[in-house]
Amino acid sequence: MADEPIALELAKHQKEISVAEFFTKNRHLLGFDNKRKALLMTVKEAVDNSIDACEEARVLPEISVEIIEVGEFRYRVIIEDNGPGIVKKQIPNIFARLLYGSKFHTLKQARGQQGIGISAAVLYSQLTTGKPAKITSRISPKHPAHYYELKIDTHKNMPEIIKDDEVQWKKDHGTKIEIDLEADYMKGRQSVDEYLKQTAVVNPHVTIVYTNPKAEQVIFPRVTDQLPVESKPIKPHPYGIELGMLLTMLKFTQTRTLSGFLQEEFSRVGTGTAKEICDNAGLSPGIKPHDVTRDHAEKLLKGIQNTKIIAPPTDCLSPITDKELEKGLRKEIAAEFYVTTSRSPEVYRGNPFVIEVGIAYGGEIPKDQGITILRFANRVPLLYQEGACAMTDAITETSWKPYGLEQRGNSIPVGPAVIVVHMASAWVPFTSESKEAIAHYQEIIKEIKLALQECGRQLGMYVRRKSRASQQMERMNMFERYIPEIADSIAFLAGEKKEKVEEGLRKMLVKPEVQSEVIADSNDSDSKLYKMDFGKKGEEEERQEQQEE
């Protein structure tokens, strides 16, 4: 035994670990760190998938989310959509196989990206409850609805079919998933409730009917019939490629020459550009892609960097648009002022992206605390790691004082505001696989700041108008409050009746010269607007005050 190298002994224990087994031990990597977050992740993955599927089928999404408490720390999540449904043979793969999906191989703006999400939820459910996931799906009224009970074979990363049936279903088409899991339900930040509400903000075309474990039903209704523009899949742009990815692509390409490879697998590369890249890399355009070594690949990367290539097409993007974002904000956040902007597409590392920003101000939003930041990537709320996100940094690095919010140094501004930042891109650079924070690319931060400034200017104008209007209210109130006192003094001095003097003074309140005292800065063009906006409001408040008295 002593003669035998130890490595041989060790080798007996070394074996391949399946993705599923790996996940079992590293569930935090996908966001299933704790009971509370597990519930959120399960709902999130299912809802993201449902909305994506509906949009692809050009159906206005109607999604029902139900969470039932079935025991201590044990919940049942039922999510049902009106999407296109899934063909029978694909159902097990989609729900019970990790890293299986339609989205991984294309570069396209979509909510889910890696195809790991929903099957991760199924696996988590299986690990914590031992129960299978129950799936019902139907693709048209002409087809039957299929019902599956599925588990994941964690050794092989393959679906294990527990039950396979045809059932009666009231829906013409759609998918329903039912998962039992160990979880914890709480309201507040980072809750399912918050996630769905935020989803409603940036998806005004979606109706969500939500029933929480307390059997309270919340409906987030659709406020537009406008489906988002269909995003087109694009090939990667050469500027965004990394060595590992390039080697993989070289290995699996069907093309026969390097020149052909470059033209076929990348966007914005024609014969001329391909030749230029090869020249700059010192490689022959005619060599076979499979023969390109690691060293060659590195040269190729340098060649790409040294070649001028036009920016990628931007039709792969589907921004929310400023109008639709405003609709979403208006319906979900009770404020008094809304401003939104949608920037033109820009590019980071060869990936096109669009930044959109919205601000809701005043109304029922709490005044004396930090503003609420709502972050979104491809219309999906980002609830965790706010502090590590480029979006948050762009906000804190923007100076908010001129825009009517309080701010100390580079901290989160204080005031009654909700700021929405959305990034739409075929490839959103997250800082980790759990997709919770945007990485710090200068191009992205710059765009976010520009969008924030654009909205900030509008906000600043509004806040200034408002403070002027409230000043006027104060002035008017001041005169009104002083009148009884002054009438009393003058009447006493003159030996007259107080009421008479008071009435005389009150009559004057409506006179133009008094009004011009109240509206001191009426030469400002803005002031005409607020007079209309606030005149009525002022009257209402006054009436209320009188009633209270």
Add this chain to the structure above:
Amino acid sequence: MAKSSKSKPRENPQLRLKELGQDLAQQIQKGKNPEMEFGLRSLSNVVYDTKSRTLNLGSKTQTRSFFNVGHAKKFLQTVEMAKVSKTLLDVEKHASLRDVFYMAKRTIPNSTINIVDEQAESDSAIEDMELITGFSREQLNINANKMGSVAGEVTIEDAGDTINWARLGSGGWSIPSNVESIEFNSVKAKYIIYMEKQAVWERLHEDKFWKKQNCIIVTSQGQTTRGIRRLLGRMSEEFKLPIYVLADNDPWGYYIYSVLKFGSISLAHMTSSLAVPQAKFLGVTTKDIEEYGLKKHLITFKDVDNTRLKQIMDYDWFKNNKPWQKEFTAMKRNGAKVEIQSLSSRGITFISDTYLPEKIKRQDFLD
């Protein structure tokens, strides 16, 4: 418009206040923004009369109206003061500036606004009332707080009592705010020293300086009150007593002298009765610092001191006065001030034994 009319002397302040009320009420009935017009109390409207060497109010007027964002509160305070004054006159009672402040200090119902927040506001409104009505504050039955002491060989009659200023123990006689009704029985003293500091007055009193020098010593804490200014004015006028001012060697000390001698900007409308043009500045002068070895007690100027000195140098009544300009320049060069009490470094009774007798003997004054 409710105009002040100094030209038409009125015997009865009550009547004048009633007229003011009626005038305002009439304006209101006519639908006019109620206004009061009166002399402008600011440096720009203070005229230095070189003949009488006093400050007088110029011809500029200000208008205070109610429906004016900048005026409303002051208008409110002014009519409030008129009301308070008329109430006092009606019941024939006197009240102090502090009393009056509290009479006006209340919150307007259903608001957080006070009619006055600080005494400075009611004081200022009362001074405006003087201009509006043409009657002095005392005539409106409002007095200042008593804040001053006097000692010397003088006997007076006040409110039926006979008082000898030489026999009042360590505190001396405290000067009332209204000295108009005092009658002087006998005045033996030859001159008056008025000093800025109560502590210095106590020093001189303890040393019986007034007895040794046959003079009168008067003090008020800080700025000279109206009562003291009137008292000094009356004694200067009725008994031709010279008046010497003893103050710190700093811009604020100079200003105490300036107010006593020429009248003040804020009370320029009352100068004729309040200024004491015969007053002379005894010290402490910059020359004294040198002569009496006070150099090591110099206190370096702060920015406010420099600013104030500059303002005083430019006053009309000092501008063409060469000795004073020389004094200011010397102080400016020093960039520092000394207090009267620094004389104590030469010995506790140095001021009464040496400094004052010497200065007076030499007639070493600034005028």
